[in-house]
Amino acid sequence: MQLSLLQGVLKTVRAGIIVIDPDQRIVMWNQWMEQHSLLPSADIQGKAFCDVFPGMADGRTHVAILAALENNFASLLSQTLNKAPFPLYANSADAANAVRMQQAVHVMPLEITGLPRHCVVQITDVSMAVAREKKLRDLATELESQTLVDGLTGIANRRRFDLHLDDEFRRAKRNATPLSLIMIDVDYFKDYNDNYGHQHGDQCLAQIASALGGVLHRACDLVARYGGEEFTVVLPETNEDGAMRIAEAMRAEIEGLNIEHAYSGVAKFVTVSLGVSTVVPEHTAKTGSLIHAADRALYQAKRSGRNCVVMYSDSRKKADQV
The missing domain is CATH 3.30.70.270 (Reverse transcriptase/Diguanylate cyclase domain)
Structure with a gap:
């Protein structure tokens, strides 16, 4: 019952959820991740994080994952410095044009009774917020230019x-x-x-x-x-x-x-x-x-x-x- 409830929740969550074990292998990959990465969970389960995302090896996200697994540190990666670390796309057209969605990434250690420490990576699509901020900046710039x-x-x-x-x-x-x-x-x-x-x-x-x-x-x-x-x-x-x-x-x-x-x-x-x-x-x-x-x-x-x-x-x- 609880497992079914958890699976149902993960399907409805409008954010990417990745769970990584102490060996840096992906043990959970929710439906949101499947939709926006175009990678089915069956192909990802059990694979090492750096094998799935070789371009992210030793990058900020990978370092944050290691800090969560080894030192129990949580990290919120700055969207300004890490605009789109994961190859995730809003739709197939963006994927074809390699236009990544803007992301907010939260990396958290996960303590499970009877198991070694795991890590949860939560990814949120912030493209609309970023677009709004850009529009506001552009308007502010235009307004400032008008005052000059x-x-x-x-x-x-x-x-x-x-x-x-x-x-x-x-x-x-x-x-x-x-x-x-x-x-x-x-x-x-x-x-x-x-x-x-x-x-x-x-x-x-x-x-x-x-x-x-x-x-x-x-x-x-x-x-x-x-x-x-x-x-x-x-x-x-x-x-x-x-x-x-x-x-x-x-x-x-x-x-x-x-x-x-x-x-x-x-x-x-x-x-x-x-x-x-x-x-x-x-x-x-x-x-x-x-x-x-x-x-x-x-x-x-x-x-x-x-x-x-x-x-x-x-x-x-x-x-x-x-």
Whole structure:
């Protein structure tokens, strides 16, 4: 009666059950295991674990089985580190394509009166849970990316700029390499907005953002909307000459857009002023010093007539215009 009840329970359990004797031979293999391994119990009974699963010999699961048999230790194998240790499949199509189900594996010592210690391996299909977790992670990543993108222009926003600059500043410190920053301001943009309307103003900013991004060709470079009509560009491992060349290319690119601006005090089309700073950060340096220097250079560019590039030179305590 009890044996029949046990057999009935094992058939209905929605988990894999393997019982292993002290000689590491499989003495029980439930129906769930038959279904998902495509191996009938009759072919498995009495065989050594490593003969049935040669690829798992000395792996984490095998080591856990030995620990249970020899030292009476139970183990719950991390699904993160052991995603699919057993060759088990949700269906025949997955088996044909060698797509294993995601598994949680619990290895437990089994004490039976009158018998030496055995071991129970319980395997649970966690594929759906893993899929849900992945979907949640993907959604979280997408949501985070949205919080780092400027809604109007589609480029990085101020928060993304701050994070990127911090990362690159630390890297420049470690490697003693130059880091350059460009601050960009659209000339007479308030007059543009007032006379052409905010819708045209938004379109203008979007065109400028796209043009600035088109000048950059490295994944580590970043153009961001700093706020309003101000943009900023982070250029890792770029010295003063390189930063000035990129800044001048950006100035010319915006000028070449030929966006009409009849109310500008500089030209008949939209232009930008650019301030550049370069530093090889010392150990105690802060990102604020680089931003302050670029901002000072931008201020000097505006005072010098706009539609130009100015490099901040700390050594000479002044900004050099180009």
